[in-house]
Amino acid sequence: MSLPLGFTARPAELLKAGAGFRLAGQPTNAAPGFSGKKDDGAAALADRAPVLAQLQEQLFAESRFGGRKSILLVLQAMDTAGKGGIVGHVVGAVDPQGVKLTAFKAPTDEEKSHDFLWRIRPAVPGPGVFGVFDRSHYEDVLIHRVHGWADDAELDRRYEAINDFEAELAAAGTTVVKIMLHLGADEQLERLRARLHDPTKYWKYSPGDLDERAFWPDYMDAYQKVFERTSSPDAPWYVVPADKKWYARLAVQEIVIEALASLNLQWPAGNFDVQHERARLKSA
Amino acid sequence: MSLPLGFTARPAELLKAGAGFRLAGQPTNAAPGFSGKKDDGAAALADRAPVLAQLQEQLFAESRFGGRKSILLVLQAMDTAGKGGIVGHVVGAVDPQGVKLTAFKAPTDEEKSHDFLWRIRPAVPGPGVFGVFDRSHYEDVLIHRVHGWADDAELDRRYEAINDFEAELAAAGTTVVKIMLHLGADEQLERLRARLHDPTKYWKYSPGDLDERAFWPDYMDAYQKVFERTSSPDAPWYVVPADKKWYARLAVQEIVIEALASLNLQWPAGNFDVQHERARLKSA
Numbered sequence: 001m002s003l004p005l006g007f008t009a010r011p012a013e014l015l016k017a018g019a020g021f022r023l024a025g026q027p028t029n030a031a032p033g034f035s036g037k038k039d040d041g042a043a044a045l046a047d048r049a050p051v052l053a054q055l056q057e058q059l060f061a062e063s064r065f066g067g068r069k070s071i072l073l074v075l076q077a078m079d080t081a082g083k084g085g086i087v088g089h090v091v092g093a094v095d096p097q098g099v100k101l102t103a104f105k106a107p108t109d110e111e112k113s114h115d116f117l118w119r120i121r122p123a124v125p126g127p128g129v130f131g132v133f134d135r136s137h138y139e140d141v142l143i144h145r146v147h148g149w150a151d152d153a154e155l156d157r158r159y160e161a162i163n164d165f166e167a168e169l170a171a172a173g174t175t176v177v178k179i180m181l182h183l184g185a186d187e188q189l190e191r192l193r194a195r196l197h198d199p200t201k202y203w204k205y206s207p208g209d210l211d212e213r214a215f216w217p218d219y220m221d222a223y224q225k226v227f228e229r230t231s232s233p234d235a236p237w238y239v240v241p242a243d244k245k246w247y248a249r250l251a252v253q254e255i256v257i258e259a260l261a262s263l264n265l266q267w268p269a270g271n272f273d274v275q276h277e278r279a280r281l282k283s284a
Numbered sequence: 285m286s287l288p289l290g291f292t293a294r295p296a297e298l299l300k301a302g303a304g305f306r307l308a309g310q311p312t313n314a315a316p317g318f319s320g321k322k323d324d325g326a327a328a329l330a331d332r333a334p335v336l337a338q339l340q341e342q343l344f345a346e347s348r349f350g351g352r353k354s355i356l357l358v359l360q361a362m363d364t365a366g367k368g369g370i371v372g373h374v375v376g377a378v379d380p381q382g383v384k385l386t387a388f389k390a391p392t393d394e395e396k397s398h399d400f401l402w403r404i405r406p407a408v409p410g411p412g413v414f415g416v417f418d419r420s421h422y423e424d425v426l427i428h429r430v431h432g433w434a435d436d437a438e439l440d441r442r443y444e445a446i447n448d449f450e451a452e453l454a455a456a457g458t459t460v461v462k463i464m465l466h467l468g469a470d471e472q473l474e475r476l477r478a479r480l481h482d483p484t485k486y487w488k489y490s491p492g493d494l495d496e497r498a499f500w501p502d503y504m505d506a507y508q509k510v511f512e513r514t515s516s517p518d519a520p521w522y523v524v525p526a527d528k529k530w531y532a533r534l535a536v537q538e539i540v541i542e543a544l545a546s547l548n549l550q551w552p553a554g555n556f557d558v559q560h561e562r563a564r565l566k567s568a
Binding site for chain 2: 064084091092093095099132134189197199203205206213214268269270272274280284
């Protein structure tokens with residue numbers, strides 16, 4: 001695969017959290033694999049958006065004629081890391097009719113009364129659909145680990161349950177792409193400050209964000225464990241430097257494009273006789 | 285309200301199907317209220333997209349702090365009229381996290397076993413959400429009337445049920461905007477032909493489209509009846525000329541912008557003490 005303009009390497013290769021991956025020391029303020037600056041990145045994002053849109057349209061089109069493939073993008077990150085921006089600027093470039101987006105908030109009482117995957121399963125994408133999880137089942141091994149809401153044995157059980165679940169998805173035709181937006185702690189502080197100095201952004205600020213921030217090192221440990229236990233060939237994790245919003249969007253877009261391109265999607269032939277229909281049309 | 289660049293009148297005023305409206309004779313290949321050509325229209329669409337996006341963000345933001353308002357865009361049209369293009373190019377400009385899109389296909393056996401509104405009710409937008417119906421409960425008084433699947437008494441009952449349902453929505457805070465994309469029969473033929481001469485578009489072609497086309501005048505009668513029976517101040521119908529795709533998108537965008545602007549949306553103040561949080565942040 002030749003590289004798109006501005007790229008010096010494939011983000012999917014550079015950013016994959018494979019065997020031996022260590023989160024500690026990974027840069028947050030870098031743009032791995034891209035040689036340009038912010039403006040170049042914005043231009044590349046716009047330039048590649050139609051490629052993503054067409055791949056998604058092909059995925060959707062195939063499903064109308066029996067195709068079973070789908071894609072699920074899982075987004076995890078510390079607060080303010082830019083999940084919303086990914087949804088708006090990357091997912092937003094594809095036709096909404098093929099997107100199924102679920103934002104997982106703190107579970108309701110009913111959700112808590114079930115296994116942690118209970119609320120996740122109905123949200124998985126059907127054939128042809130680009131599913132997006134804004135937070136996910138990984139909260140149950142992240143915040144739960146950080147705050148000790150689940151003990152080690154239960155966490156072990158959950159990692160395994162997650163692997164089984166994602167293997168099921170893969171077997172059903174769903175390509176699972178898991179992204180951690182890796183934000184620097186200093187950059188988070190800056191973003192929280194910005195929210196508190198712009199009345200059009202107050203609504204995005206929650207005092208709880210600052211509470212969770214105090215557990216930063218614990219969260220990084222919990223993410224490290226997640227990568228070790230749940231990054232698989234079928235459902236790999238990618239750790240995307242997120243201090244530069246423009247880079248994070250561009251990298252996620254490329255990773256998704258590569259995942260869809262690997263499906264070798266085709267335009268369906270249609271289930272009718274083209275010549276016959278053309279003749280019908282002539283006499284219509 | 286001053287008019288955006290290129291407009292000579294408000295589409296919402298020009299295109300509303302009010303008392304005495306007659307569909308027969310309405311142009312399909314016009315651009316009422318817009319003085320520019322296709323390129324100007326595309327530029328205006330891009331220019332106004334951030335206005336729509338911000339209004340939707342405010343709607344969403346309000347709902348995080350107790351706001352109950354939402355909007356529901358109902359799209360009805362003959363095949364190929366461009367509903368999908370409206371979804372992609374108008375709805376696609378707003379943040380996907382605030383959108384709930386439902387495409388209503390032919391009802392399943394289970395759906396048929398219930399009242400026609402049974403499958404509609406769960407699809408209405410919650411607070412802060414931009415709901416979109418790609419086809420809707422109006423199919424039950426359009427195709428059902430055309431093919432005689434419901435008799436006059438049943439159709440009467442349905443018009444009333446629809447009015448009651450939409451009045452309920454309005455009372456709950458949902459602004460209902462109903463759009464008929466008004467396509468010319470000749471233009472439809474051209475679009476069907478294009479689908480049959482481009483292998484990347486075969487998947488959009490269905491032989492059934494040509495079958496329904498034979499009932500064109502009956503559909504126009506059924507739409508006329510719909511406007512007479514269900515266009516209300518709370519949930520007006522707009523008939524948008526749709527032969528020029530660029531105009532239909534622009535007009536729908538303006539109608540939705542005007543509907544949202546009329547809600548007088550405000551950025552929420554937040555439910556925390558700004559000074560206190562700024563101080564906490566300083567010592568974080």
